[in-house]
Amino acid sequence: MTVNGKKRTAEISPDDFLLETLRSLGFKSVKRGCDTGSCGLCTVLVEGKPVLSCSYLSARADGHEVTTIEGAGEEAKKVASALVGEGVEQCGFCSPGLVLSILGMKKELGKGATDDQIKNYLNGNLCRCTGYEGQLRGIRQYLEV
Numbered sequence: 001m002t003v004n005g006k007k008r009t010a011e012i013s014p015d016d017f018l019l020e021t022l023r024s025l026g027f028k029s030v031k032r033g034c035d036t037g038s039c040g041l042c043t044v045l046v047e048g049k050p051v052l053s054c055s056y057l058s059a060r061a062d063g064h065e066v067t068t069i070e071g072a073g074e075e076a077k078k079v080a081s082a083l084v085g086e087g088v089e090q091c092g093f094c095s096p097g098l099v100l101s102i103l104g105m106k107k108e109l110g111k112g113a114t115d116d117q118i119k120n121y122l123n124g125n126l127c128r129c130t131g132y133e134g135q136l137r138g139i140r141q142y143l144e145v
């Protein structure tokens with residue numbers, strides 16, 4: 001697979017999940033939370049679309065382009081500064097997954113997304129530190145809604 005623009009190979013078992021494979025390759029920004037596909041902390045992009053790496057078999061990523069927060073570049077910085085501007089960085093544990101989901105959201109929903117669409121898209125991205133209103137304000141600002 002390609003991770004953040006570079007070809008990477010890994011020895012995997014058929015039942016390995018991408019979360020563990022990426023972390024074993026040194027991408028420690030990919031966080032482990034629930035490990036059951038419920039919290040969104042482990043989100044990465046595969047071909048630009050958010051996936052939960054704790055429940056995505058590593059073998060499925062073979063031959064595909066995977067992006068972690070390290071590879072998300074300037075666009076991720078713009079999302080982060082919109083969120084920080086609304087005071088929602090707090091512990092930051094959820095941030096890599098959240099930022100990647102927002103990048104996927106921009107691609108899929110584009111500018112002009114409604115609050116309901118945004119909330120629906122982020123369904124499953126949990127944050128223990130905020131009430132989500134600040135995140136919503138930051139996302140609106142980033143999407144120029």
Ligand code: FES
Pocket residue numbers: 031032033034035036037038039040041042043052053054055
């Ligand atoms: S660790 Fe993957 S969804 Fe929670």
Ligand code: FES
Pocket residue numbers: 088089090091092093094095126127128129130
């Ligand atoms: S900022 Fe702490 S979990 Fe989201």
